[in-house]
Amino acid sequence: MSGKYDDIPRQLGNYWLGELLGSGYSGSIFKAQNIHTNQIVALKVQRVDHECPTNKYERGFYPALQGGMGMPTLWASGQQGAWDYLAIDLLGASLDSLYRKSGKETMDLRSVCCIAMQMISRLETMHARGILHRDIQLGNATIGLPPLEKTIYMIDFGFSKRYIDPYTHRHIPNSKEKRDFIGNYWFSSVGVHCRGRVIPSRRDDLEAVALMLIHLLTPRGLSWTRNGVPKTDAAHEILKREKRLARPEDICRGLPNEFEELLRYCRTLKFQQCPDYQEWIEEFRALAVSHGFPPSDDFIWPPPKPVSTKPKSTVTAAEDLARVINDLGRLNLVETQTLADRTNVAQAVRKAKADTGKDSDKRIISVSSGSGSENDTVPPAFISPKAYKLSKLTAKASDATDNAALSNLVQEFINVMKSNTSRTLTKDGFAFLDALNKQLEDPSVFLAPMRSKEDLGIQREPSNAKLGVVARLRKQVSNAKSNRELAEMVQDFGRVTNRSSGRTITKDGFAFLDGLARQLIVLE
Numbered sequence: 001m002s003g004k005y006d007d008i009p010r011q012l013g014n015y016w017l018g019e020l021l022g023s024g025y026s027g028s029i030f031k032a033q034n035i036h037t038n039q040i041v042a043l044k045v046q047r048v049d050h051e052c053p054t055n056k057y058e059r060g061f062y063p064a065l066q067g068g069m070g071m072p073t074l075w076a077s078g079q080q081g082a083w084d085y086l087a088i089d090l091l092g093a094s095l096d097s098l099y100r101k102s103g104k105e106t107m108d109l110r111s112v113c114c115i116a117m118q119m120i121s122r123l124e125t126m127h128a129r130g131i132l133h134r135d136i137q138l139g140n141a142t143i144g145l146p147p148l149e150k151t152i153y154m155i156d157f158g159f160s161k162r163y164i165d166p167y168t169h170r171h172i173p174n175s176k177e178k179r180d181f182i183g184n185y186w187f188s189s190v191g192v193h194c195r196g197r198v199i200p201s202r203r204d205d206l207e208a209v210a211l212m213l214i215h216l217l218t219p220r221g222l223s224w225t226r227n228g229v230p231k232t233d234a235a236h237e238i239l240k241r242e243k244r245l246a247r248p249e250d251i252c253r254g255l256p257n258e259f260e261e262l263l264r265y266c267r268t269l270k271f272q273q274c275p276d277y278q279e280w281i282e283e284f285r286a287l288a289v290s291h292g293f294p295p296s297d298d299f300i301w302p303p304p305k306p307v308s309t310k311p312k313s314t315v316t317a318a319e320d321l322a323r324v325i326n327d328l329g330r331l332n333l334v335e336t337q338t339l340a341d342r343t344n345v346a347q348a349v350r351k352a353k354a355d356t357g358k359d360s361d362k363r364i365i366s367v368s369s370g371s372g373s374e375n376d377t378v379p380p381a382f383i384s385p386k387a388y389k390l391s392k393l394t395a396k397a398s399d400a401t402d403n404a405a406l407s408n409l410v411q412e413f414i415n416v417m418k419s420n421t422s423r424t425l426t427k428d429g430f431a432f433l434d435a436l437n438k439q440l441e442d443p444s445v446f447l448a449p450m451r452s453k454e455d456l457g458i459q460r461e462p463s464n465a466k467l468g469v470v471a472r473l474r475k476q477v478s479n480a481k482s483n484r485e486l487a488e489m490v491q492d493f494g495r496v497t498n499r500s501s502g503r504t505i506t507k508d509g510f511a512f513l514d515g516l517a518r519q520l521i522v523l524e
């Protein structure tokens, strides 16, 4: 202890202060030892007259959180002279310091999936006990000390708040009354931070977790975190604007779909709505598994090196090169089709299958994104379970030869979308609608995809526009007289869902799809 900590006594209550572990806006944390029991704790020390007496608030929340997985124990608290202290479990490094010390631009996917599972579970615990955290960030999540180093703990409940009124046992009401923003610049939800929603609720804690996960997977982090903490109001306004305008599909580009879906899901939740924590934990578990990682949510740091399942090669580099050159020589490049657009894959595969009989040397090189897989092989490396199911449906839709088959596929599509927590249409969902549209319109012609790159730049229609169109489609679908009319409806449905905020399939949307499956049979 030295410098600005000189005036803190060496002993507070029964605790003898040791090294400084960290300090924040409102106080400092020291390693400390109980002089009677020798127990080592973390002592959170703050001036009694601090303008933001977070220790006082925090000690009020600990009793309700005791015993919860990943919730530290409060061993003692008190005041001595000018100092207020809380003695809590001594924990390990914060995620922030692990991330910084790793020196990497991004965190590995397995670690991020484990953080996702554990953080969502921590929120479930806190929320089940009627408490919002309201300051979710990397510095407020730490790992435990051995043997608990695989568990992530929540700390810093100085901004926490009860959202269940202790007297009425009801959810606190929403309000539009202007109040100061509480939270942090990086991860507080866009609604609370940038759109002036003054009362945060469970959805905002979950959105902060989603932003934190995306940040960890983004090289150099989310764009609005790159210039450091804003020092002026003007700089803060610029940051808020950037955060507000950042669209989920842009900040999640290149990441597995689950991250964009979680972010969108949070933003569709109503003020009082309880998030489906377990569904999301399972989503991230499935994502880890689909990438060949174990299903456990144990956070192992540093991340273990991936174990190669390939047998060690005994082939020398020269032999390898010779093999590659020979293979290249055998390729009939003049006859090879290179597919740059997934909508052509199924057609080309059919053609190639037909051709194989005539000339077995022809090959197809597909450079599609993987969402248009043409057979039922193992899922490719970067694909989530939902994406995998949808890509299979897309391939089947492209191969379907009658309305009855298409009707079954629409029904399966509805089931996949409904069995998922997030009913957002992702690129794989759009690929299925593209394939369906193409089959209904004219399987032999090329149709532009409904969610093209150019679409990403267009102005979004308000969600009420979507509601109107989808409600109309729902009513009209049973009157369609031809597949071509159905194709137009599928196209309208895809376009309006793409352009509306949320891209979520609504009740009307599912009713339209149900009607579509029925009408396909009628027109069979």
Ligand SMILES: Nc1ncnc2c1ncn2[C@@H]1O[C@H](COP(=O)(O)OP(=O)(O)OP(=O)(O)O)[C@@H](O)[C@H]1O
Pocket: 021, 022, 023, 024, 025, 026, 027, 028, 029, 042, 054, 072, 088, 089, 090, 091, 092, 093, 094, 139, 140, 142, 155, 156, 158
């Ligand atoms: N129980 C603990 N065990 C070990 N280290 C801790 C513990 N609690 C906090 N720390 C360390 O101290 C840092 C600051 O802790 P905390 O966020 O609780 O303080 P704060 O004053 O409320 O900070 P801020 O103003 O940033 O919210 C943490 O990031 C962490 O590194």
